[in-house]
Amino acid sequence: MTQRIALIGFGAMGRSLARMLAAHGDAVRCVAVLQRPGTPAGGGWPAGAVRVETVAALLAQQPDLVVECAGHAALQQHGAEVLGGGNDLLVAAVGALADAALEQRLRAAAQAGGAQVLVPAGALGALDILSAARLAGLTQVDYLSHKPARAWKGTPAEQLCALDALTAPTVFYEGTAREAALRFPQNANVAAAVALAGAGFEATRVRLMADPAAEGNRHVLHAEGAFGSFDFSVTGRVLPDNPKTSMLAPASLARGILNRGAAIALA
Ligand SMILES: NC(=O)C1=CN([C@@H]2O[C@H](COP(=O)(O)OP(=O)(O)OC[C@H]3O[C@@H](n4cnc5c(N)ncnc54)[C@H](OP(=O)(O)O)[C@@H]3O)[C@@H](O)[C@H]2O)C=CC1
Ligand SMILES: O=C([O-])CC(=O)C(=O)O
Numbered sequence: 001m002t003q004r005i006a007l008i009g010f011g012a013m014g015r016s017l018a019r020m021l022a023a024h025g026d027a028v029r030c031v032a033v034l035q036r037p038g039t040p041a042g043g044g045w046p047a048g049a050v051r052v053e054t055v056a057a058l059l060a061q062q063p064d065l066v067v068e069c070a071g072h073a074a075l076q077q078h079g080a081e082v083l084g085g086g087n088d089l090l091v092a093a094v095g096a097l098a099d100a101a102l103e104q105r106l107r108a109a110a111q112a113g114g115a116q117v118l119v120p121a122g123a124l125g126a127l128d129i130l131s132a133a134r135l136a137g138l139t140q141v142d143y144l145s146h147k148p149a150r151a152w153k154g155t156p157a158e159q160l161c162a163l164d165a166l167t168a169p170t171v172f173y174e175g176t177a178r179e180a181a182l183r184f185p186q187n188a189n190v191a192a193a194v195a196l197a198g199a200g201f202e203a204t205r206v207r208l209m210a211d212p213a214a215e216g217n218r219h220v221l222h223a224e225g226a227f228g229s230f231d232f233s234v235t236g237r238v239l240p241d242n243p244k245t246s247m248l249a250p251a252s253l254a255r256g257i258l259n260r261g262a263a264i265a266l267a
Pocket of ligand 2: 187188236249
């Protein structure tokens with residue numbers, strides 16, 4: 001059966017996601033895309049998808065799943081209405097949940113609508129182990145985001161280090177997952193996903209690093225506790241149209257969508 005999805009946002013991640021899903025034939029059909037007024041549809045538009053500007057118009061297309069790939073402000077603006085209407089919501093902007101008031105609002109809307117916020121592993125992965133480790137006893141979680149200096153342009157990193165003058169990998173920020181996710185909304189969503197899967201927003205320790213020589217986005221996770229310990233890292237190529245975003249981020253959204261329709265699904 002074809003799964004009907006609707007997208008909120010159609011930037012680098014939305015376009016990449018649409019391309020990946022199109023490669024799976026009839027498994028998934030994108031029926032609508034919500035964009036802000038004035039934003040042009042852009043290339044790579046999913047065949048047959050309606051362009052809308054409100055959640056009401058998006059839901060009128062009767063999607064089985066809504067996928068946010070637009071950023072923190074979009075989740076703030078539209079998340080509760082989607083969930084309250086009884087629609088599951090797969091989110092890219094996981095870091096927005098570091099805002100405790102938004103988290104509460106989305107939890108309440110999800111409960112009222114009988115729907116779920118679905119958090120993908122995103123650019124990192126390994127959240128299956130981390131969330132299992134939490135149940136088995138977790139005492140420490142450290143996450144490092146190591147990205148090329150250009151990926152931090154246009155963010156508060158510019159005030160924390162001289163991005164253009166770096167000659168070596170430089171940690172410019174250390175703090176909690178909550179603060180990292182809120183201060184770096186385009187770059188630290190993985191920190192929030194790690195927090196939600198593991199030790200929570202306050203106990204998850206985050207370091208952010210800019211590297212003048214790095215080619216891709218490297219994410220490094222260390223966790224330990226009663227379960228034992230594990231280390232995981234991935235170096236992801238970035239999307240051609242957004243050097244901040246790893247190719248694996250839209251791929252993980254695609255995986256989540258295809259998994260919902262699969263006869264044998266990854267749990
Ligand atoms: N979970 C993860 O691992 C990762 C998550 N992310 C998150 O995903 C987001 C999207 O990434 P990416 O596609 O690369 O970013 P882009 O900047 O390429 O695209 C974002 C798109 O969202 C649109 N948009 C912004 N606000 C709204 C809104 N309120 N309603 C509808 N559309 C809106 C923008 O359109 P406009 O032209 O109108 O501005 C733009 O087209 C990031 O901002 C980040 O928060 C990113 C990387 C990894
Ligand atoms: O795409 C990535 O490598 C990770 C990212 O930007 C984020 O966590 O927000």
